[in-house]
Amino acid sequence: MHICLNFRAKASKYSLDIMLEKAWVHLSRFIFVKQKTSEEFKLLSDQYRERRRKQIPHTCSRKGMVRLAEDLKKESSDPSDVTRLKVWVKSRTKKDGTAVNTNAAEKIKKAYELVEAETPSATSTNPKEDLLTKVLGPDNPGRLRAMGRGMSMSRYTCFQMNNKYMTEMQQNQVHLQQQVQDLQETLARMRNQRPEAEVGENYAPRSVNKKAQLKCILYDWSGSDAKVAEGRILSSDPKDFINEIPLGPNSFKVLVENAN
Template sequence: MGRPKGKNRKRKNLSEEPEFIGTVYPESMHDGGEDNAAGNDQPDEVMNEAVQTQINDETQSPEHRVCSQEPDLNDGLPNVDEDAFNEHAFMNDETPAPESEGTTAPNKPKRSRGPTRMKDIARDPNSRIKVEFNSMGEPYGSGSVKLSSYLGPLVREHVPVIIEDWRKIGEERRTVLWKSVQARFELDEEYHKMAVIKQMGCIWRASKSRLVSQIKSCKNNAERLKLRPKNIPPAEWRKFVKAKTSAAFEELSDTYKERRRNQIPHTCSRKGMVRLAEEMKKESSEPSEVTRLQVWVKSRTKKDGTAVNTNAAEKIKKAAELVETVSPSSTSTNPKEDLLSQLFGPDNPGRLRAMGRGMSQTKLACFQMKSKFMDGMKRDQLRLIQQVHDLEEALSKIRNQKQKAEVGENSAPRSVNMKLQMKCLLFDWAGTDEKVGEGRILSEEPEEFVNIIPLGPNSYKILVETAIKPEAYLWRPARNVFNMEQAVGEMIAWPQNFVVPFSSGCEPEDITPLLSELLQAA
């Protein structure tokens, strides 16, 4: 016998639409309340039969029928019975009867957008998506959009709405969430974790708020039971529904609704202030001049250029007047003194308008100080880089001078005018008074190079023309040039005390007495 068609069809659907593949769990993760082994894997029909059995057991005796120990979901709601939680009791008195053949069937409800699942990310766990962060530690760019879309279904799967406060989800569940995000996105720093966990909390609270609104709009308990998430047991769901439909919660909700009405809504949708500010900086020629006031005005303006409501229009008009009265040079970046604080007054403690979630004056001051030091380091780095470039240029010039000087090391430079250079006799630098060669004096500047070595003081740069004593050693040997015979046609260095210049009318035989006189004077 083959398997029932229903089971095969269900397994096929599960394999075709995996919500999260490869979710990372820590080894010490054993939270029975989250796993709900009896509730996550069973269909709603089985769960409803279990609820019906529990209700029947509690109501077997007349005493239980009069006063049941199970809390009633419908305190304050007329004609609502406990059996309404059973799926087989959906067709009760409050359910409209089927229409006759002559009546017109009502229009089908418009198909709405379902919950985000991000199946493409779930099916490709090997390629991690890069997420950019701005100087304030907030994500932005295309990677942050996918991150936000991924965090929604992830947090709805792992964090039940019956938890009272996001800060009470526990360290193990927090680790599961963070490891699952790291498996899909390039997030490794500690400040990445702080920003993502904070964003998860905001998404979880928004999802919980939408679920509570759906609970309030339901007409009976059967409709409320259909809204039960799979990670919440039926008993806990009944308690949650009762708490959210109580008079105390309604009073608290009305208070926050009234406070919400006094606020001016923005048109950023899921983009948020951070992404909007980064887009404005990217489009602006001067990103540093994008102020909080400009971001706020942009976020309260529709695509057609009109304000989101009349209150926003008045504030935008006043903002334009403030900008005209204040010069750009006197505009302050201090959130206590900038134009937005002048328009609305001081910000609430722990919050800053048009700066994203969780931004406070203390955090902003820390980030501004960090940016100031980073800018200073960048300026120093650019200055050092410029100095390195200058040194490289100087070294390049020195190398060029060496190359020019080395032209005469192998052959006499053609540009040297021999007639303008003074002829000289070279005597043995060892002090033997012997003539070793003849040449011409090219320079006596100490900065001149001879054989890649500066000439130095008390020396001549000599172009050797004749070797009188070929075996005489050079004062400064060079590569492959060690004696006068090898130095003919080359430029060498020779001490001034052993060089005697002579004019064209002077004979070399008359130079020897002059050299003796020079040596005696030295």
């Protein structure tokens, strides 16, 4: 008898647990349905639906805006012409040339109209005033459109200053290289203007007209004034070279004929 009563008590407790579980399930469903059919939820749903409708998805996939901008700069003859607007338009255009949706088509059409109406000199590179801002409106705080993930106005300013200094350094390097090239060309012209040497700088051809060249005597200028050689004056031009060194003023290029 005691075993039978214990079994009935356990069965009643088990049935009560099942009934409570079913009641909780029904209550949860009732609460869920009531929330989803309330006026507050409908208003919130309409707001998010409107936001999703205004969104313009890009077609970059994993490439991202930064790599897309780099590809456009490589394809362009002038990388400075690749603006935020061009990157944004390219990212919202499919491979067949059509826009991703009707909203994107309207924005792209407006962008082309602004590009045609605005002169290149009046085009601003400031993200707060450029053409993309005029098409889409101001950027959200802390981010810039078509500039890659994590790009803010402060970071963009730092990048601009860095690019400015790098550009100036490259221009200075090009200027210095041009100066070196000009000096090399000037030296080459000066060398080409002097008589060509067949063996060395001090070699005189056999066909030289010795009558047109003055004879000279070379003395030891260290103090003894002894005669050391006889020769002929080949040149007194300061621009002439001896062993790739300019002759200079008050100097002579001499062909030694007899050495003592």
